[in-house]
Amino acid sequence: MVKKTREEALATRQSLLAAALQVFRERGVAHTRLSDVAERAGVTRGAIYWHFKDKAELFQAVCERGTMPVEALLAEASQNALQDPLATVRQLALMALTQLAGHADTQAMFDVIFHKCEFTEELAPVVAKNDADRAACLSQVQRLFDQAVACGQLPADTDTFLATQGLHAYMVGLMHEWVLNPGSYDLAACAKPLLDCYLAGLATRPPICRPDAG
């Protein structure tokens, strides 16, 4: 009773990913031994080494499964951005927070990424992908802000680069801190007011960074 059918093998792979996410969250990625992941998934280390090369590749697979919906969101948002760019940004950010508030797996993933993981050389591919994703997201949001300036939704002298950095930092910080204490406040309910507060700041007093002389 060793060999499984193809779909059973896929199920094994999925349960390995789920188990890894859990154990990563409990023990931290670096301190996690693959035997723990295997035990949690109800298999042995042999199964892990069959499906993945090593722990880094397993972690990479866990991350990619988690960031897939976000990327789909970004791609989808590039469509209907023409008429109301600010609303598009707002929707984008809102859906990210809503996804975090609602999905337990998403919470686990960000908990791992933010607090239970060391981004060192051995996870270089994950870091590289993170960097690429962030860069793509940032440039897309900045383009939306540029459009918002062109539409008159934002002041003409808005530094859209800084505005983008600020919004991204806001989002990262909200997720980073909220996953530490999901019970501290109702993120799903508070996401809108929190976002609108920052967007209002952008509209009334946008960041303007004069290229300082000296």
Added chain:
Amino acid sequence: MVKKTREEALATRQSLLAAALQVFRERGVAHTRLSDVAERAGVTRGAIYWHFKDKAELFQAVCERGTMPVEALLAEASQNALQDPLATVRQLALMALTQLAGHADTQAMFDVIFHKCEFTEELAPVVAKNDADRAACLSQVQRLFDQAVACGQLPADTDTFLATQGLHAYMVGLMHEWVLNPGSYDLAACAKPLLDCYLAGLATRPPICRPDAG
């Protein structure tokens, strides 16, 4: 030529802390071997085990050395908060960002804490101290926001709890992301406009979280 005088021993301890900060940043805390730290400091592991119980205690010492100035700032700020609470909050946040932008050691520390460390059980004392510090900081800022509402600096219906969470998230996010790419923009120059943007949002459209029915 083994035994050192007392101040030489203190110097050894300091160089151990500095070396640990560097190696932690390069290799990550979990992957750092104490022999690396010792070698970087020009001693052997014996010196580490003399000054510290284990890696966790070493990391704790590194963290405490880094958070000391921040705590001093907070204590100092509780003094002159009466007449202009909003300006006090602004000053507080500004000094934190300025400190980060200017001090290389502070950058290293936050890089380690944000990206090169797993907060698991073995670092429980550090986590506990972090939690306590954050709670103290948040409650103090919220008190300032409450005063700001009383002064009329912020709208009467402002949810000061959410406003505090938002500002804290903003700060965390700014630091979290900026240490990843200190060259991406001039934090020292942009700290003011970035902060004022969020504070303007607080003044014009403060977060108000209605206790949602259903």
Added chain:
DNA sequence: ATAAAAGCATACATGCATGAATGTAAATTG
């Protein structure tokens, strides 16, 4: 000056996680 303790260096024993090697039985393929 002598005893005691400080401040490390060195040597040793231990466990433990890894990765590779091998075994194996069922499931495909032709």
Added chain:
DNA sequence: CAATTTACATTCATGCATGTATGCTTTTAT
């Protein structure tokens, strides 16, 4: 229905980081 591959389980050898124990030399206290 044979041959081959899949999908793991099991075993093994290895290295490596840790913690402890011990040794050694110089301060420091008295």
